[in-house]
Amino acid sequence: MNRDLHTRFGRDITGLPALRQQGEQEFAARANELSAFMRERDRAPEAAAAHDAAEARLGSWLDGQRAADRRGRLSPHRADALQGVLGRGWSSAR
Structure with a gap:
């Protein structure tokens, strides 16, 4: 069974919603937030050890980008x- 069909059946059985694919505009907005964060704080955001909710959200997004890269699902x-x-x-940095 191919991967897409397997994923679709798994979602049908479990009732979990399909994962939303992030659009280019949303990605660009997060990348710009990340750039501003790096300029202001001179470090990458951390989801687990965040100092505020904005850092936690941005750190979580960055963790997701790293995971996508490890799985070969992040575009060049x-x-x-x-x-x-x-x-x-960047993808192995923690």
Whole structure:
């Protein structure tokens, strides 16, 4: 069974909603937030050790981008954009 069909059946059986794919405008907005955060605080946001709700949300988003990259599901364009903000090794940085 192919991966898409497996995922669809799994969602039908469990009743879980389909994962929403993030659009380019939303990605660009988060990348801009990340860039501003890095300029202001000189560090990457952390979801688990956040100092405020905005950092927690941005850190969680960044964790999701890293997970997508590890699974090979992050486009080269997005990976390049994140590397431009965070530098080399951004996907393994923690």
